Amino acid sequence: QNILQSEGSVEPLSDSSSSAENISEQTDEEVATSFAECLRGEGINVPDPELNADGTVNMMAFRQSMINDPNFNFQDPRTRQTIQKCVPLLQNASFAGQRSQEDEIELQDNLLEFAQCLRETGLDVGDPDFSEGRGGAFRSMLGDLDFDRDFVQEAMSQCSGTVFGNEGAGGRGGPPGRGGAQGGGGRPPGR
Structure with a gap:
């Protein structure tokens, strides 16, 4: 270490x-x-x-x-x-501590809602795959998005605020991470 x-x-x-x-x-x-x-x-x-x-x-x-x-x-x-x-x-x-089973279930429900919100903005994302933990759930859901695109950032901020109640600011209630994958997916919302 x-x-x-x-x-x-x-x-x-x-x-x-x-x-x-x-x-x-x-x-x-x-x-x-x-x-x-x-x-x-x-x-x-x-x-x-x-x-x-x-x-x-x-x-x-x-x-x-x-x-x-x-x-x-x-x-x-x-x-x-x-x-x-x-x-x-x-x-x-x-913030790196262990979550209780209830917290994990709530997080999974929130991530499913987050994925649905992103789809409603026009982004092409699948449901999170929870078989590889929280980081894997985010990677499976967001790994193909291009985070350099403004509409992707806007959708992430909007849905983060809607689902996690943090106005896109993160913090304790926000999503724990998405694994940092970058790629080329996603399409502009309503365009």
Whole structure:
């Protein structure tokens, strides 16, 4: 496991319990900032995370900034290696915690509603496949969309606000992630 130093280089985490305690005592903002620094160190240009009014990390905005970077392409093995390298930094974040079975069922219902909403805007998306977990559900549903297109971003924002009640801002109630796949699918709504 690695932690990032201020200059962006990665140093091995020592085995001392005090270092481990310091990491586990980090706020979600500090954890997400370390993740952003790791991504930047690997060539993905993302800003530090924004906070919602309640102090939680605005993960939807953070994901969107990551996806919008031209160096981020989940089909590229380098991007996948970067994600594998940096994601362990998120393990101590409260938003990365285990969900109860009821939460998972609610999330699945919301994702099905999210897919339907996207279809109603004119995007060509299938239902999420939950057999590979939350990330797989998003990849199966959104993996072929081109997130560089304005109408795709508008539909995502509209449906996120409608289904998750966050006006497209993300946060705790928003979708947990879509796996970051980019592709060429989707069609303009009503056009």
